[in-house]
Amino acid sequence: MKRANLSSAFKLSLNATLSVLALAAATAASADPxxxxxxxxxxxxxxxxxxxxxxxxxxxxxxxxxxxxxxxxxxxxxxxxxxxxxxxxxxxxxxxxxxxxxxxxxxxxxxxxxxxxxxxxxxxxxxxxxxxxxxxxxxxxxxxxxxxxxxxxxxTDAQQGPALANYAKKLGNIHRVAIVDDSTAYGQGLANEFEKRAKELGITVLSHDATSDKAIDFRSVLTKIKGETPDAIMYGGSDSTGGPFAKQAKQLGLRARVFTGDGVCTESLANLAGDATENVVCSQAGAAxxxxxxxxxxxxxxxxxxxxxxxxxxxxxxxxxxxxxxxxxxxxxxxxxxxxxxxxxxxxxxxxxxxQFDSHGDLAHGVISLYVYKAGKKTFLDQVKM
CATH class of the missing domain: 3.40.50.2300 (Response regulator)
Structure with missing residues (x-):
């Protein structure tokens, strides 16, 4: 009788121990990240x-x-x-x-x-x-x-393009512009928004040409643009093409200022364009x-x-x-x-x-920053709250 009681007690103790171990294992598992x-x-x-x-x-x-x-x-x-x-x-x-x-x-x-x-x-x-x-x-x-x-x-470019055009108008000496984009959704979209606002402001758009985001030689389109004698050129694209674009424009003797967006407006632009950055005005679709x-x-x-x-x-x-x-x-x-x-x-x-987001997922309050380059350094110019 006593042996049976001991056996039962052992089983109860063993079951309790196993329960504790199972609980500990479960707790450890839930604690794993x-x-x-x-x-x-x-x-x-x-x-x-x-x-x-x-x-x-x-x-x-x-x-x-x-x-x-x-x-x-x-x-x-x-x-x-x-x-x-x-x-x-x-x-x-x-x-x-x-x-x-x-x-x-x-x-x-x-x-x-x-x-x-x-x-x-x-x-x-x-x-x-x-x-x-x-x-x-x-x-x-x-x-x-x-x-x-x-x-x-x-x-968005619906804010960035107009901000660039508004600044061009504000300068007072930009009356005629030529536009070039790299045929991407970004470059073309930004250029189109700039063109739309420029026309609203009374700036004459002389031409709008398209190149490629893989292009490295812009001499043909720039030679054509040089004959149009613009006060400024707007380029929609990235710095890998915008750098050579600005550099070749200067080499061809184009004195027109180059306006461009955030794809070009990078710290690396000076390495790609050399001293041609001195002629660049660029925007970024966000705070500096x-x-x-x-x-x-x-x-x-x-x-x-x-x-x-x-x-x-x-x-x-x-x-x-x-x-x-x-x-x-x-x-x-x-x-x-x-x-x-x-x-x-x-x-x-x-x-x-x-x-904060609006109903489309865009920023409720966007900011556009404007820059120039001085001695090869990107230099903050102004900020526009949209």
Whole structure:
């Protein structure tokens, strides 16, 4: 009888021990961090790879910072993983990369850099119900397609183009302009917006020519433009082509000022255009880093981490990651659908400033910055709030 009692007691003790161990194992499992992937897409190869790397660096800095601080969503420890992809600034590659990110089960995407890649990729993200925040795409079409998944943290070319034209008019000596674009969604869109506003202001548009985003020799079109004797030339494109464009214009003796947008308005332009940058006036569809609330501190930590200064878009990519995480926190979930549902009411204060979205996913309050180059250094000129 006593032996039976001892056996029963042992069994009860063993069962209790196993229960405690099972509970401990379950608790340990729930304490293991959930890995959450955020996509980052930009050209990491090709002529504007330096701009793409700047975007990726901004997103990576945010991810590293958040992981170092520790992140808890809905009671679970979360580790972010940046799924960085190269779209080579090519629309077809962009759609392939977008599908790969969907298959990789990212919860949101920071990208793409170019309007010409963001626009075709946006359909894939929309069908998957994944939030897409571009830190640099400015073509208005991107957010005008009826998708609920498209957002951007910069102003649009519908604001940037007119701001450039307004400044040209303000100078008082720009009466005749020639326009050239690189045939991309971005370059063409910016040039068209500039042209529309220039005509409204009474500036004569002498011509509008198209080249290619792969072009390196502009002497033919510039020789034609020289014969038109413009006061200014507006170029829509990136710095990899805009640099040679400005340089060759000077070599051909064109004295017209070159007006251009944020694709050209980079820290690297002086390396591409030489002293021809002295003739460039450019805009960027966002606040200048020196006017950003957190700009100075961001520049310092970016330089410490990557050994170079910001090209331009890195702070916007950085804030985009934090905006996604802010949506996660408000949703108390890492589910893509729940993150997306929290995007419209975003009111985030970050490095760039305050971010709120309108009904299309555009910034409620955009900013355009204007620059010139002095002794090869990009120099802030003015800022226009839209």
């Amino acid at each position: 959930i890995v959450v992937k955020i996509g980052s897409v930009e050209p990491l190869t090709g002529g504007i790879a330096h701009l793409g790397k700047d975007n990726e660096n901004g997103a990576r800095l945010a991810v590293e910072e958040i992981n170092a601080k520790g992140l808890t969503i809905g009671g679970h420890s979360v580790t972010l993983q940046l799924d960085a992809q190269d779209d080579a600034a090519d629309p077809r590659t962009a759609t392939q990369v977008a599908q790969k990110l969907v298959d990789d089960k990212v919860v949101a995407v920071v990208g793409h850099l170019n309007s010409g890649t963001s626009i075709p990729a946006s359909k894939i993200y929309s069908e998957a119900g994944i939030t897409q925040i571009s830190p640099s795409s400015t073509n208005p079409v991107y957010t005008q397609q009826g998708f609920k998944t498209t957002f951007r943290v910069v102003a 880093i020196q006017t950003m609330p957190g700009g100075e501190a961001f520049q310092a930590k970016y330089k410490k981490r990557f050994g170079q200064v910001v090209e331009y878009d890195a702070p916007f990519a950085y804030d985009a990651v934090y905006i996604i995480v802010d949506a996660m926190k408000r949703a108390k979930s890492t589910d893509p659908a729940k993150i997306l549902a929290q995007m419209p009411p975003t009111d985030y204060h970050g490095v760039v400033g305050e971010t």
